[in-house]
Amino acid sequence: MKYHVREVRVVDNVKTGGDIYLLTLAAPAIAAAALPGQFIHLRCGEGLDPLLRRPFSIYGVDRKNSLVQTWYQVVGKGTDLLRKAKAGKTLDVIGPLGKGFFTDIAGRNAGLVGGGMGIAPLMFLGGELAQNNRVHSFFGVRSKAQLPPGLSFPTPLVATEDGSAGRRGLVTDVLEQELQRQKMDILYACGPRAMLQQVVKLAQKYDIPLQVSLESAMACGVGACLGCACEKSGADGESWLKACQDGPVFWAAEVKWE
Amino acid sequence: MKPDLTVFLAGIKMKNPVMTASGTYGFGDAYTDFYALGELGALVVKGVTLEPRRGNPPPRLAETPAGLLNSIGLENPGVEAVLKHYLPGLSQAGTPVIVNIAGNSIDDYVRVAERLHASPVVKALEVNISCPNVKCGGLAFGSEPGMASQVIGAVKRHSRLPVIAKLSPNVTDIGEIALAVEEAGADAISLINTLVGMKIDIKKRRPALANLVGGLSGPAVRPVAVRMVYEVSQKVKVPLIGLGGIITAEDALEFIMAGASAVAVGTGNFINPCCCREIIAGLTAYCETNKIANITALTGAAWRYDDGSC
Numbered sequence: 001m002k003y004h005v006r007e008v009r010v011v012d013n014v015k016t017g018g019d020i021y022l023l024t025l026a027a028p029a030i031a032a033a034a035l036p037g038q039f040i041h042l043r044c045g046e047g048l049d050p051l052l053r054r055p056f057s058i059y060g061v062d063r064k065n066s067l068v069q070t071w072y073q074v075v076g077k078g079t080d081l082l083r084k085a086k087a088g089k090t091l092d093v094i095g096p097l098g099k100g101f102f103t104d105i106a107g108r109n110a111g112l113v114g115g116g117m118g119i120a121p122l123m124f125l126g127g128e129l130a131q132n133n134r135v136h137s138f139f140g141v142r143s144k145a146q147l148p149p150g151l152s153f154p155t156p157l158v159a160t161e162d163g164s165a166g167r168r169g170l171v172t173d174v175l176e177q178e179l180q181r182q183k184m185d186i187l188y189a190c191g192p193r194a195m196l197q198q199v200v201k202l203a204q205k206y207d208i209p210l211q212v213s214l215e216s217a218m219a220c221g222v223g224a225c226l227g228c229a230c231e232k233s234g235a236d237g238e239s240w241l242k243a244c245q246d247g248p249v250f251w252a253a254e255v256k257w258e
Numbered sequence: 259m260k261p262d263l264t265v266f267l268a269g270i271k272m273k274n275p276v277m278t279a280s281g282t283y284g285f286g287d288a289y290t291d292f293y294a295l296g297e298l299g300a301l302v303v304k305g306v307t308l309e310p311r312r313g314n315p316p317p318r319l320a321e322t323p324a325g326l327l328n329s330i331g332l333e334n335p336g337v338e339a340v341l342k343h344y345l346p347g348l349s350q351a352g353t354p355v356i357v358n359i360a361g362n363s364i365d366d367y368v369r370v371a372e373r374l375h376a377s378p379v380v381k382a383l384e385v386n387i388s389c390p391n392v393k394c395g396g397l398a399f400g401s402e403p404g405m406a407s408q409v410i411g412a413v414k415r416h417s418r419l420p421v422i423a424k425l426s427p428n429v430t431d432i433g434e435i436a437l438a439v440e441e442a443g444a445d446a447i448s449l450i451n452t453l454v455g456m457k458i459d460i461k462k463r464r465p466a467l468a469n470l471v472g473g474l475s476g477p478a479v480r481p482v483a484v485r486m487v488y489e490v491s492q493k494v495k496v497p498l499i500g501l502g503g504i505i506t507a508e509d510a511l512e513f514i515m516a517g518a519s520a521v522a523v524g525t526g527n528f529i530n531p532c533c534c535r536e537i538i539a540g541l542t543a544y545c546e547t548n549k550i551a552n553i554t555a556l557t558g559a560a561w562r563y564d565d566g567s568c
Contacts (some may be wrong), residue, residue: 006532043529048324048477048505051529094531217319219326220528224288225281226330227319239312240333 017145028066036125037100041221043092044078057121108185112137115191127152140171210252216243231256261545268420268445272299279524280358285344296352310336320466325478329469354381388426388451403438414443424448477503491517507540
């Protein structure tokens with residue numbers, strides 16, 4: 001059996017700021033197999049409302065202690081239930097699911113661009129890439145409280161909407177400034193669509209390969225329901241990209257942006 | 259002694275009455291990491307049309323209380339691609355493969371049915387005359403007895419395979435449609451497809467689905483489905499496949515006692531990928547506990563309380 005199914009123990013579930021929480025799970029099978037960019041599909045409660053699982057990017061993995069982390073914002077019924085899950089509780093989790101980031105690089109300048117909760121998968125990615133590469137990260141959030149805890153790579157350049165940390169303004173402006181200063185070999189981005197569209201433009205302008213992680217509502221998470229269709233670039237109008245199975249990580253050129 | 263879960267339906271022998279619902283299991287490839295297809299009573303694969311269909315634009319999903327609205331719109335690669343790329347891999351599935359078919363015209367249905375004769379893998383056709391997510395065809399054929407009868411009759415005349423009619427609950431009189439498709443030669447009836455529903459995104463002040471409306475599935479629709487199975491099973495002679503919000507063995511037993519010979523699991527697979535396997539185990543346990551030698555004995559067990567007022 002490829003996936004670890006169900007019965008994962010909550011080790012910790014703590015607020016990191018505002019309405020954002022860091023959930024730590026004891027999940028040996030997932031910890032052993034997880035790659036940056038993959039997600040877990042989690043039932044937030046035991047009842048039938050909310051009915052569906054929720055996909056969460058993997059935020060961090062501690063292979064030695066068999067721990068897996070996700071970092072989530074309380075946005076609705078599901079995450080509000082999840083917020084109340086105490087240490088020791090068992091959660092129903094499947095994963096790791098999806099296709100992760102391209103990490104087969106060494107000695108490179110890798111740029112990570114995250115907006116809001118889109119920072120989550122980049123935290124796992126940054127930790128992995130930093131072992132063999134120079135990681136430069138650019139995080140955009142509303143306010144200081146939305147910044148992620150526990151960095152395992154060099155300090156990010158931060159942009160906040162309210163100016164409470166880093167520079168007031170857009171993360172893509174901070175990114176462009178840095179791209180004018182030094183060459184990046186590859187970019188990775190996750191965040192709101194408007195931010196991704198801007199990163200796509202910058203990657204084209206500075207001729208840098210770019211991978212994006214797309215967010216989508218999902219039902220099954222395993223390619224069965226076709227609910228998470230994302231538009232494909234190019235002339236092939238016959239099919240879609242499935243965020244759950246073909247992604248959530250894509251090369252920017254695979255995705256239709258307009 | 260281990261209870262016998264075997265059921266015979268539309269000329270197919272199934273080792274247990276638990277099937278997958280079309281459109282929730284891909285072409286049998288989605289859940290093989292969780293358990294083997296051979297454990298299923300039967301595999302019903304995604305709806306297939308003559309030409310490839312792109313389906314509807316996203317958002318295609320909206321969650322509702324204990325329910326799921328979808329507007330996938332019959333996205334599929336078309337019958338030729340299904341014959342070439344998907345069905346051959348199912349020859350060792352270890353379970354009967356049933357292909358769900360849909361079309362825009364009676365001729366479409368007939369041609370898909372005829373093309374599927376080319377595959378030795380296919381054991382029956384499930385004719386979808388109930389998809390709420392496509393503009394023409396689908397539901398239009400299933401909401402009027404005359405049309406339903408014409409589609410099923412035409413497929414039946416041109417196909418050597420058993421034909422299962424999948425009916426829509428979005429009708430005034432389900433019994434009338436069921437009798438019409440039985441008369442037209444249907445070998446079994448699947449009840450129910452999704453209920454047409456809608457959700458409004460109050461933040462955006464617009465429908466949550468790009469297609470505006472979608473098909474509601476999940477536990478929210480189960481009582482509607484159980485009622486229809488209960489009613490139709492007492493009107494027709496052909497066996498019924500009950501579906502609509504089944505997640506547990508208890509849910510499946512409701513349908514069986516209401517009159518279904520088999521059940522299909524759809525949205526339940528999304529909630530619990532091991533749903534079908536656990537239902538099969540739960541049915542076995544129920545029969546053991548209640549000393550039921552053969553599960554067929556439970557079909558229609560609830561009928562006897564009917565005083566005719568339904």
